[in-house]
Amino acid sequence: MPLQLKPHLGDRLADPARDRPLFGGWVCSGSPVMAELIAGSGLDWLMIDMEHAPNGLESVLAQLYAASGYDATAIVRVPANDPVHIKQVLDLGAQTIMVPMVSTVAEAEAAARAAHYPPAGIRGVGSALARSARWNRVPGYLENGADHVAVIVQIETPEGVENAEALASVPGIAGVFVGPSDLAASMGLIGQQTHPDVVAAVKRAFAGVTRAGKPVGVNAFDPAAARDYADSGASFVLVGADVAIVARASEKLAQDFIEKRD
Numbered sequence: 479m480p481l482q483l484k485p486h487l488g489d490r491l492a493d494p495a496r497d498r499p500l501f502g503g504w505v506c507s508g509s510p511v512m513a514e515l516i517a518g519s520g521l522d523w524l525m526i527d528m529e530h531a532p533n534g535l536e537s538v539l540a541q542l543y544a545a546s547g548y549d550a551t552a553i554v555r556v557p558a559n560d561p562v563h564i565k566q567v568l569d570l571g572a573q574t575i576m577v578p579m580v581s582t583v584a585e586a587e588a589a590a591r592a593a594h595y596p597p598a599g600i601r602g603v604g605s606a607l608a609r610s611a612r613w614n615r616v617p618g619y620l621e622n623g624a625d626h627v628a629v630i631v632q633i634e635t636p637e638g639v640e641n642a643e644a645l646a647s648v649p650g651i652a653g654v655f656v657g658p659s660d661l662a663a664s665m666g667l668i669g670q671q672t673h674p675d676v677v678a679a680v681k682r683a684f685a686g687v688t689r690a691g692k693p694v695g696v697n698a699f700d701p702a703a704a705r706d707y708a709d710s711g712a713s714f715v716l717v718g719a720d721v722a723i724v725a726r727a728s729e730k731l732a733q734d735f736i737e738k739r740d
Contacts, residue, residue, distance in 0.1 A: 481615045486573035487523060487551045488628030488652035491693040491713050499708045502553075504697075504719035505541060506531040512720040513541035517548040524550050525716060528557045528567070529578050539570050539609070553630070559585055561592035565602050568593060571609035573626055576655055580631035581638035583648060589631055590650030595623045598650060628652035630695070634660035639679045642686030646694075653713070654687045655695040656680050672703050684711045 485493075490500060502523035503516040508531050516524045526541045527533065533541075538554055545552045555576040556563045567575055577589040591599035603620065605611035610626070611619035619626060631645055634657040638645065646654050658671040658680055667673045680696060684707075687694035693713035698704035704717050 480617050481612050483573060483612075483616055483626055485551070486626070486628040486652075487553055487630070487714070488574065488693075490522070490551055491653060499712055500551075500714040501704075502550075502714060502716050504716055506719050506721045507724075508532040508537050508541075509720070510537070510540040510544035513552075514544040514548075516720060517545035517550040517552070519550075521550055521717075523553060523714065525553045525555055525576065526572075527555045528563070529555050535566055535570060538567065538572070542571055542609075555632075559589050559592075561588075561600060564589070564592040565604075568601065568627060569604055569608035569610050571612075574628040574630065574652075576630040576632055578632045578657070579634050579660070580645060581633070581635045582641060583644050586631050586645045586648040586651055590629055590648055593627050593629045594650050595620060598624065624650070630655050632657050633683050635664045636661070636679065639683045639686075642683040642694075643690045644686075646687040646690035646692040651692070653693040653695065654683070655697070655714075656683045657697055659697065671698075672700055677703070677706075680707065681710055 500522035503521045505513045553574040554572040606614045630653045632655045662676045695714035696707045697716040
């Protein structure tokens with residue numbers, strides 16, 4: 479039976495009816511229950527993380543299944559700019575991937591090639607055997623593969639900031655995401671994501687990506703920073719993580735019921 483895939487994040491960002499940034503939640507726990515909780519929360523998107531979370535292919539697949547019944551768009555951040563990882567995650571049915579630590583045009587081109595079929599890229603052909611094409615139930619998946627995949631590259635270094643416009647201009651790249659944590663560390667300001675110099679660098683990256691006509695996103699757990707970045711042109715903003723939400727909420731319970739009692 480022919481099937482139609484949901485819009486990926488690139489489609490949603492390009493929607494002319496979109497009148498605000500898209501806000502998302504980070505799933506770091508590796509739990510499909512957490513993925514479903516975030517997906518059903520009303521947030522626009524969720525990021526399933528393979529770089530800093532205990533995720534393998536099986537757990538990512540379970541989280542994609544858990545999120546699939548909701549309107550939120552699932553992104554998978556692959557652990558590295560590696561064609562094998564990218565191929566496997568796409569075959570799981572991820573339609574939007576984020577590739578970390580991209581600073582040069584060559585690195586962005588490698589990410590795009592890994593995600594697209596020949597002649598545009600080097601992605602291996604296995605869709606008949608994979609969830610990506612719903613086991614050949616999505617008509618024309620191979621011929622129209624680029625329509626079903628969005629590649630987001632992540633800037634996390636000063637070099638990436640300076641190259642932002644060029645990175646965003648690479649064919650096959652749907653958007654750019656800025657990571658202030660590693661950017662701060664690479665600037666000698668580790669742990670100071672809201673330092674004025676870091677914020678200024680993030681906004682320089684925004685300007686470069688915008689000049690290229692591509693959407694730009696950012697990670698900002700500080701509400702004031704998130705609102706500022708949204709007002710400064712971010713099209714998609716990551717505003718919280720499952721493990722951080724649970725950690726802070728459980729600490730609040732301990733404070734309310736134990737520490738105050740003692």
